[in-house]
Amino acid sequence: MVTIESLSFGYGRGALFNDLALGLTPGNIYGLLGVNGAGKSTLLKLISGLLFASGGSVRSLGHDPAKRAPSFLLDVFLLAEDAQAPSMQVADYLRAKAPFYPRFDRAAFERYLREFELPSAGNLAALSHGQQKKFLLAFGLASQARLVLLDEPTNGLDIPSKSVLRRVITEALTPDRLFVISTHQVRDLGPLMDPIVILNKGRVLLNRTLAEIGAALHMTQQSSPLAADTPNLLFSEPTVGGFWSVWRGGGDGPLDLEVLFNAIVAKPELAQSLVAANGGAA
């Protein structure tokens, strides 16, 4: 559904991506993780055609996104981190925008509004930033776009809305739909995201399902630190009330995405061991 090959891109003279490759398949909610400046938002913009690659190729839904063909755009929804709704009445917004999406589901849209506890009338500009994001998300999901890109969707959302967001996204996932969620809030969205893509220094360090990761390593929590040369210990870091450790070999324990991310970024060779354990490319 999304295929990126040898992608290069940069702002100004500095290269952000160089020879980046990534494949995303439908029926999944990908979690796109990376440190600040890793290029998560930029990658979403390249996939949706908001930015143009300087080299390599990006194919989204079989299209070159940079051409921004209407037949492609009606299948793409991107919720930007700083998204803001226009100063329009809700009904006017629907009348103006919904006709562009032939599969727009009005009933689903109204259901999402109710779930997010948003008013179905009034001016959108009067809503808070979080409410505007929820409104745009409700519209995007109701548009039935097959490629849904969410950039920090939980920023600005209150606590109840985060659980609604998780439920709504899970329910909206269909076999032909692809969600990509770029976030730093892995605790908010961790239960949703699988597979996990970790981006660092212009490269994709990891693109694996949780099952694949769980088959290659496991995590434990201890109250005291372990010696660095402990057999099969791959990574350890202090946490509140103890230490998280990452071990070679699969296990039944839960995977903490934050620890996994820190481990992969601190020791990129870990990702290679995951690849070796599962076979194939990262």
Place this chain on the structure above:
Amino acid sequence: MNDQLSLQRLLYVLRSDLMRTYRSVLLISGTAALVALVVSLFGAYDGDVEQAPLFYRIFFIAALFAWGTIATSVCFNDLHGRGTNTAFLLLPASALEKTASRLLLHTVGLIAYLLVLTTLLSFVLEGINTLWIGERRDFFSPLDGLGWSLLPHFLVTQGLFFLGAAWFRKVQFVKTIGAVIGIAIGLGLVGVAIAWIVGPMQCLNANCYQFPFLDWLGHAAPIAYFYLLPPFCWFVAWLRVSEAQVSHGI
């Protein structure tokens, strides 16, 4: 599906653009009508009712050029705005349709709207004049010759500001005026240089017929000005919209 131009999609874009802007259009119309009402009342009180359609001609022309250029220069604000450019670029319509919609609204749409507005305003104001002083001016005619004779000039001006709206990210109105002045000075200098090189300054005595190039230029310039410049500006604006990226808004 034609990914470049579909009449249905163009109509959707037009409706979307109209719904986005109609409130500000009504607000500006109301303000302009209020100003016209005050001026009309004072004019009628001063016995100026003999100045027949001139009052409405001036209103129409002033509204067309002032409103037209200012509104045109900000017509791509959502393309350049950091929080709004994503919505503009990802709206499922082609760059051609998005550009054509803004162009139609700020040429045909604006002209038609101002003709109707001025006509209706003349009915209302002259109704008030009749009630107040028992006299009235002629109503404004949408077919008034002066207004129509200036439309080609408006299209040229509009084209320049339309291009400026697509090209510049901020303060488009001022930058467009600056760019036009700069280009005009540049062309003027080129003209002086040509006159200097082609021959002595006899042209200042309007005796240019001995210089075929200048004679040709005299015929070609109005054609370029009226028939080539506006489409050229619209075309470049379309290219600019086609290649716009969100980083342009940052």
